[in-house]
Amino acid sequence: MQPRFEAVFGSTDLLVPWFGQLLRHSLVATLTDRYEPFDVLGVDALGLVALKAGIDVSDAEVVHVVDGMRHLAPYPDVRPALAGLRDHGFRVATLTNSPPHLLADQLANADVADLFDMTMSIDPVRKFKPHPDTYRSGAERLGIDINEMRLVAAHDWDVTGAIRAGAAAAFVARPGMVLSQASETPDIVGPDLEAVAAAIIDIDG
Numbered sequence: 001m002q003p004r005f006e007a008v009f010g011s012t013d014l015l016v017p018w019f020g021q022l023l024r025h026s027l028v029a030t031l032t033d034r035y036e037p038f039d040v041l042g043v044d045a046l047g048l049v050a051l052k053a054g055i056d057v058s059d060a061e062v063v064h065v066v067d068g069m070r071h072l073a074p075y076p077d078v079r080p081a082l083a084g085l086r087d088h089g090f091r092v093a094t095l096t097n098s099p100p101h102l103l104a105d106q107l108a109n110a111d112v113a114d115l116f117d118m119t120m121s122i123d124p125v126r127k128f129k130p131h132p133d134t135y136r137s138g139a140e141r142l143g144i145d146i147n148e149m150r151l152v153a154a155h156d157w158d159v160t161g162a163i164r165a166g167a168a169a170a171f172v173a174r175p176g177m178v179l180s181q182a183s184e185t186p187d188i189v190g191p192d193l194e195a196v197a198a199a200i201i202d203i204d205g
Contacts, residue, residue, distance in 0.1 A: 001015060001065070001068045001069070001072070002015065003068075004064065004065045004067075004068040005065060008057065008061045008064065008065050009050075009055060009057070009065075013053075014046070014049050014050065014053060014055075017049045017052075017053075018042075018045055018046050018049050021045040021046075021048055021049050022038070022041055022042050022045040023157075024045075025041040025044065025045050026038065026041055026097060026128035027128070029041065029128065030127045030128045030131050035126035035127070037099040037102070037123065038097045038098050038099060038102065038128070039066060039067075039069060039098070039099065039102050042066040042069065043062055043063055043066050046062050046065060046066055047059075047062050050062070069098070069102060069106065070102060070105040070106055070109060071105075071109050072106060072109075072110060073110060074110045074111075074112055075174075075192070075193065077192045077193045077194040078110075078112060078193055079112060079115065080194060081192075081193035081194045081196070081197035082112065082115040082116075082193075082197070083115060084194070084197050084198075084201065085197050085200065085201065086115065086117075088201045088205050089205070090200070090201075090204070090205075091117045091118070091142065092115060092116050092117055093116055093117055093118040093119065093120055093138070093142060094107070094116055094118075094119045094120055094121075095120045095121075095122070095129070095134070095135070095138040095151065096120070096121055096122070097121075097122055097128050097129055098121060099121055099123045100119075100121045100123055103119055103121050104119070107119065118141070118142065120137075120138050120141055120142075122134045122137075124137070125137045129157075129158055129161055130157050130158060130160060130161020130162070130164075130165075131161070132161070132164065132165040132166075134161075134165075135149070135151065135161060135162050135165035135166075135167050136165055136166070139167065146165060146166040146167050147166055147167065147168070149162075149167045149168070150167060150168040150169060150170060150188075150200065150204065151167050151168075151169045151170070152169070152170045152172065152193070152196060152200075153169070153170075153171065153172065154171070154172040154173070154174050154177045155177070156171070156177075156178070156179045156180050156183040157183070159171050159179070159183065159184060159186055160182075160183045160184040163184040163186060164184060168186065168187070168204075169184070169186040169188075170186050170187075170188035170189070170190070170196045170199070170200060171185075171186050171188070171189045171190075171196075172190060172191075172192065172193055172196050173189055173190065173191055174191070174192065187203065188200060188203065
């Protein structure tokens with residue numbers, strides 16, 4: 001997302017506030033039962049943070065920046081980590097706040113679609129993570145009990161949501177990503193996805 005923020009706004013200063021506002025939008029949508037797709041909320045969230053910052057930006061520019069979610073490059077550890085999990089017999093699935101059309105583009109553009117046995121969005125549930133129903137629905141679609149599922153994420157709120165819903169979890173502690181004191185602490189924490197995958201294979205394999 002950084003190149004698009006820099007191209008439109010001249011810096012990435014609004015990137016973190018935008019994502020925070022997007023999560024607040026998704027929280028309000030879930031709590032008030034007024035679901036809208038994540039990318040739609042993303043456009044509104046960016047327009048709002050730009051307005052708060054006193055930045056004049058066109059609707060087309062906002063849409064262009066948010067459309068960057070379709071073109072996110074994977075970290076270099078993603079492919080070997082996921083391939084390793086599958087080689088050890090694990091089923092690998094997505095469970096994302098992105099709607100199906102956005103998810104399909106994200107996986108295709110990142111060239112990792114072939115590494116997933118199933119791609120799941122919260123869209124059918126019409127509630128955003130970390131609502132418990134999203135994780136339970138994921139387990140149901142996989143045909144397993146919730147305690148047989150392990151969510152892997154680099155966001156403490158996602159890990160916390162999964163654990164409180166009854167799933168196991170693993171936290172990818174990428175630079176700048178930490179578990180808060182209010183978060184649940186999973187039994188697996190690693191600096192990157194390869195380290196986390198190795199721990200999963202050791203514990204769950």
